[in-house]
Amino acid sequence: MTTPMLRLDAVSKRFTRLPNLGERIAGWLGAGDGSQTVHAVDDVSLEIAPRETLALVGESGCGKSTLGRLAAGIYTPDHGSVRLRGQPVMATTGRPRKITTKVQTIFQDPFASLNPRMRIADILAEGPLAHGLVKRGDADGYVARWLTQVGLDPGFAGRYPHQFSGGQRQRIAIARALAMQPDLLVCDEPVASLDVSIQAQILNLLVELRRELGLTCLFISHDLGVVRHVSDRVAIMYLGRVVELGPTAEILARPRHPYTQALLASVPRLRRSAAEAESFRPIRGEIPSPLAPPPGCHFNPRCPMAIERCRREAPVLTAAPDGRAVSCHLAPTG
Numbered sequence: 001m002t003t004p005m006l007r008l009d010a011v012s013k014r015f016t017r018l019p020n021l022g023e024r025i026a027g028w029l030g031a032g033d034g035s036q037t038v039h040a041v042d043d044v045s046l047e048i049a050p051r052e053t054l055a056l057v058g059e060s061g062c063g064k065s066t067l068g069r070l071a072a073g074i075y076t077p078d079h080g081s082v083r084l085r086g087q088p089v090m091a092t093t094g095r096p097r098k099i100t101t102k103v104q105t106i107f108q109d110p111f112a113s114l115n116p117r118m119r120i121a122d123i124l125a126e127g128p129l130a131h132g133l134v135k136r137g138d139a140d141g142y143v144a145r146w147l148t149q150v151g152l153d154p155g156f157a158g159r160y161p162h163q164f165s166g167g168q169r170q171r172i173a174i175a176r177a178l179a180m181q182p183d184l185l186v187c188d189e190p191v192a193s194l195d196v197s198i199q200a201q202i203l204n205l206l207v208e209l210r211r212e213l214g215l216t217c218l219f220i221s222h223d224l225g226v227v228r229h230v231s232d233r234v235a236i237m238y239l240g241r242v243v244e245l246g247p248t249a250e251i252l253a254r255p256r257h258p259y260t261q262a263l264l265a266s267v268p269r270l271r272r273s274a275a276e277a278e279s280f281r282p283i284r285g286e287i288p289s290p291l292a293p294p295p296g297c298h299f300n301p302r303c304p305m306a307i308e309r310c311r312r313e314a315p316v317l318t319a320a321p322d323g324r325a326v327s328c329h330l331a332p333t334g
């Protein structure tokens with residue numbers, strides 16, 4: 001079996017918010033210490049094969065960006081390991097620090113991610129020069145090559161970010177990431193902040209680049225239409241855990257987890273027939289607070305199939321012989 005490009009093994013990440021003054025005073029009066037802990041990512045194991053695109057999907061706050069940042073070595077896991085081609089992405093001794101440049105990230109907001117005081121040529125050449133991917137004398141040609149690759153005129157290299165539209169800036173952010181010659185590209189909602197008319201252009205660019213360059217991607221999105229377009233496999237997340245994993249087309253056509261079923265039913269444009277249109281329902285209930293997730297299966301207060309066992313025992317993500325995996329006490333396994 002080939003070594004996965006990315007492997008997450010039982011990865012968890014918690015954030016603890018320190019109490020504000022009022023909460024500290026309440027703490028002195030005996031109401032706990034006021035600090036609050038979120039299990040943003042809770043015991044997640046995943047693999048991405050070379051040249052594969054895996055999408056991460058789920059409602060806001062379920063831990064997608066945290067998982068993406070763990071994969072990119074931006075965050076250190078509290079537990080578990082993150083490996084790229086079998087090697088840790090974080091230093092395992094001394095101060096925690098990212099030790100690979102081979103994972104690059106494209107964020108949602110291209111306005112925030114480009115330094116407004118730098119010319120495009122410098123934005124694109126800075127990392128490759130610092131890491132010896134290109135010599136100074138070849139930098140102009142290198143920048144021109146990546147601008148062309150993302151569909152921009154290389155003559156733009158002397159301009160500044162404010163001289164570009166949102167879509168063009170996202171192309172520049174993509175070129176900057178690719179110029180580092182990454183093994184893995186983490187795309188965190190890369191089109192969510194763009195006009196709808198521009199979104200398709202950027203998605204098509206990513207699909208083309210992926211095919212031409214053989215990229216491996218972790219693609220984060222809350223939009224199932226986008227996910228259907230770009231990904232080979234999809235991981236559905238709910239409150240920090242992966243609840244369903246498998247080939248995108250199969251999961252979207254025949255979801256097995258009650259949460260995936262509810263998520264699909266809540267997306268009108270993915271409905272396939274009038275009969276399904278009539279069965280449209282928003283997911284019932286609110287997302288529970290991630291500060292106090294329900295015990296057992298986190299989905300149990302919203303799940304129409306919940307049984308008593310669901311309230312006390314967390315289901316485990318279990319692989320079926322067909323390569324799909326589901327985390328539900330009642331899900332079929334074949």
Ligand SMILES: Nc1ncnc2c1ncn2[C@@H]1O[C@H](COP(=O)(O)OP(=O)(O)OP(=O)(O)O)[C@@H](O)[C@H]1O
Pocket residue numbers: 015016017038039040058059060061062063064065066067222290
């Ligand atoms: N730096 C942080 N400090 C404290 N809590 C955080 C931090 N980053 C994320 N969280 C919390 O962790 C949980 C997961 O957040 P995350 O941003 O990973 O979710 P998400 O699925 O990307 O959401 P969205 O779709 O809104 O981008 C949330 O409850 C969030 O409030």
Ligand code: SF4
Pocket residue numbers: 257258259297298299300301303304305306307310315327328329330331
């Ligand atoms: S484990 Fe129980 S509550 Fe959770 S999704 Fe399955 S049936 Fe619903």
Ligand SMILES: [Mg+2]
Pocket residue numbers: 064065066
């Ligand atoms: Mg996010």
